[in-house]
Every structure is written in C-alpha cells, then in structure tokens.
Amino acid sequence: MKPAVVEIAPRTIVRTIVIIIAFFLAWQIKSIIMSLLAAFVLMTGFAYIADWFHDRGVNKTVSALLAYSFLFVFLAFLLFLIIPPLLVQVREFVNNLPFYINKFQEIYDGKVIPQVDNSSIVNIFTEKIGSSLDDVLSLLLTTIGGVVNFLTIAVLSFYLLIERDKIKNNVFVLFPNLPKERVTKLAHKIEQKVGAWVRGQLILMFVVGTVTYIGLSLLRVEYALPLAIIAGLLEVVPVVGPIVSSVPAILVALVTNPIAAVGVILLYIVVQQLENNILVPEIMKAAVGLSPLLVILALLTGGTLFGIAGAILAVPSLAIASVIVSDIVEHKSKL
Numbered sequence: 198m199k200p201a202v203v204e205i206a207p208r209t210i211v212r213t214i215v216i217i218i219a220f221f222l223a224w225q226i227k228s229i230i231m232s233l234l235a236a237f238v239l240m241t242g243f244a245y246i247a248d249w250f251h252d253r254g255v256n257k258t259v260s261a262l263l264a265y266s267f268l269f270v271f272l273a274f275l276l277f278l279i280i281p282p283l284l285v286q287v288r289e290f291v292n293n294l295p296f297y298i299n300k301f302q303e304i305y306d307g308k309v310i311p312q313v314d315n316s317s318i319v320n321i322f323t324e325k326i327g328s329s330l331d332d333v334l335s336l337l338l339t340t341i342g343g344v345v346n347f348l349t350i351a352v353l354s355f356y357l358l359i360e361r362d363k364i365k366n367n368v369f370v371l372f373p374n375l376p377k378e379r380v381t382k383l384a385h386k387i388e389q390k391v392g393a394w395v396r397g398q399l400i401l402m403f404v405v406g407t408v409t410y411i412g413l414s415l416l417r418v419e420y421a422l423p424l425a426i427i428a429g430l431l432e433v434v435p436v437v438g439p440i441v442s443s444v445p446a447i448l449v450a451l452v453t454n455p456i457a458a459v460g461v462i463l464l465y466i467v468v469q470q471l472e473n474n475i476l477v478p479e480i481m482k483a484a485v486g487l488s489p490l491l492v493i494l495a496l497l498t499g500g501t502l503f504g505i506a507g508a509i510l511a512v513p514s515l516a517i518a519s520v521i522v523s524d525i526v527e528h529k530s531k532l
Contacts, residue, residue, distance in 0.1 A: 231506055236353035238513045241392035243358050261358045387520050391513045401476055402429045412464040416457050418450050434508055439469050491515060
C-alpha cells in the first residue's frame with residue numbers, strides 16, 4: 198500500500214505567502230489602519246445627519262459640512278454648560294485634598310496621620326518638579342499627538358462622508374470574484390450597522406451621564422458632575438466601562454460620607470439594570486445580535502493588542518465581522 202501523497206498546488210502556496218505578507222504589512226501600519234477604522238466609524242455617525250440634509254435638496258459637500266457643524270455646535274453648547282461648574286468642582290476637590298487624605302487614613306487605617314495642609318502639598322509638588330519635568334514634557338507631547346490624531350481622523354471621516362457613495366459603488370474592485378451587487382449591498386449593510394451603533398452609543402452616553410448626575414446630586418455626593426461625565430464617557434466601553442466608572446464615585450462617597458456609599462452602589466446597579474433591560478434593547482435595536490461573550494472577547498483582544506483605542510473600536514469591528522459572516526452564511530445556504 199503506497200503512502201498517501203499530499204499535493205499542494207503552487208497557487209495555494211503563493212496565496213498563503215501573499216496572505217502572510219499582507220498580515221505582516223498590516224501590522225506594521227496598524228496605527229494607520231486604526232485611524233482609518235476610527236474615521237469610518239465616526240463617518241457612519243455623521244452619515245444619518247448628512248443624508249437628512251441631502252434628502253432635502255442640499256449639496257453633498259454642504260450636507261457634510263452642516264452635519265459636522267451641527268455636532269460641533271452641539272458639543273460646544275454642552276461644554277459651555279458643563280465646563281464652568283466642572284472647573285469649580287475640580288478646584289474644590291484640589292482645595293479639599295488634604296482633608297480627604299487625612300479622612301481616608303483615619304477611616305481605613307484606624308489612625309490619623311500628621312495633618313496635611315495645602316502648603317505641605319505645594320512643597321511636595323515643588324520638590325518633585327525638577328524630577329518630573331521629563332514626564333510633564335512627555336505628557337504634553339502625548340496630548341498634542343492625541344489632538345493631532347483626532348483632527349486627522351476628523352478630516353478623514355469628512356472626506357469619507359463626501360465620497361462614501363463612490364466608495365461603496367467601487368469597493369467591488371477589491372473583491373473581483375464576488376458579484377458587484379453583492380459587495381455594494383454588503384458595504385451598505387456594514388455602514389448601516391456601524392452607524393446605528395454609533396448613534397445608539399451617543400444616546401446611551403448622554404442618558405447614562407444624565408441619570409448618574411441626577412442620582413449623585415440627590416445623594417448629595419460631591420463632584421457629581423465630573424463623576425457623571427466619567428460614567429457617560431466610559432459607556433462607550435461596554436460591560437467593563439460602567440463597572441470602572443462606579444469606582445471613583447464609590448471612593449468619593451466612602452471618604453466623604455460612608456453611608457452614602459451604599460446609595461451610590463445601589464445607584465450604579467440601578468443604572469446598569471436600566472441600561473441592560475431598557476436602554477440597550479430600545480436604543481440599540483438596529484445594532485443588537487452581538488453575543489456578550491463575543492463582545493467581552495473582542496474587548497480583551499482589542500485592548501491587549503491596541504490599548505484603549507482597540508477596546509473602543511472592538512465592538513464596531515465585531516459588528517462589521519458579524520455582517521460579513523452573516524452574508525457568507527446567507528449565500529452558502531442558497532447554494
């Protein structure tokens with residue numbers, strides 16, 4: 198009996214090599230790919246507003262400009278309302294920092310450490326200025342880089358918004374073995390899915406932040422506004438975000454009023470249940486269907502490989518993958 202001989206076609210070998218090289222090159226330019234993905238996700242959020250203007254006879258470019266202008270004006274209005282009281286609360290927190298340090302030590306160590314006042318804290322900071330100068334410069338450069346990266350993503354998303362119809366109609370060139378109609382339809386489904394997720398997330402962030410602020414204010418927890426902003430912003434990271442956002446609120450309550458900490462814990466539990474049972478089913482109807490297990494795995498993978506940006510983009514990436522897989526399964530079932 199002759200041993201079985203496995204033959205590998207030269208074409209298969211070439212394809213495997215090409216795929217390996219493609220993955221290697223993609224990893225080398227992963228930051229660019231991440232920026233493009235972020236720009237695409239941002240674009241899908243603006244598309245709904247731009248389409249509203251375009252359906253009423255406004256030019257595509259003007260519609261895109263109006264969509265961006267609308268959002269930035271809205272954000273500027275929110276910042277105008279939020280920043281003044283936020284600055285006041287942050288300043289109060291810094292001024293009361295010595296009290297919190299002593300109170301925390303008194304409650305959890307069973308003793309009071311030597312009293313710390315503002316002057317001693319200033320002296321400590323002054324002594325550390327020289328050694329921390331490099332860290333400050335590094336932080337400044339990182340912040341500038343983040344702002345530049347955000348502006349780059351915003352510009353990319355603007356041009357994607359203007360050219361999105363042309364891109365969807367010509368994306369089939371990248372998949373010559375598939376029918377043009379199928380590829381175009383798939384691109385449209387992906388845009389709709391991710392756009393629904395973006396709009397849903399914005400609504401969830403606003404609702405969760407508002408409800409958290411009202412609850413913390415009723416419980417008379419100090420710094421309710423910045424804590425509520427943290428809760429709203431971290432809502433973009435599913436599963437993990439709401440848990441992480443509760444930690445600073447609980448710590449503040451424990452230091453200032455331990456009894457109120459119980460109320461804070463109950464508040465975040467109620468907000469979490471409200472989100473899971475009412476908000477997500479109603480707001481995210483168009484973007485549901487993602488398994489919680491897959492979401493957690495995507496978050497862990499994205500966060501491990503690409504940090505915070507990877508964790509944020511993990512869910513829309515999973516949504517894109519789900520649309521592609523559903524399309525493959527649908528067409529296989531028709532064969």
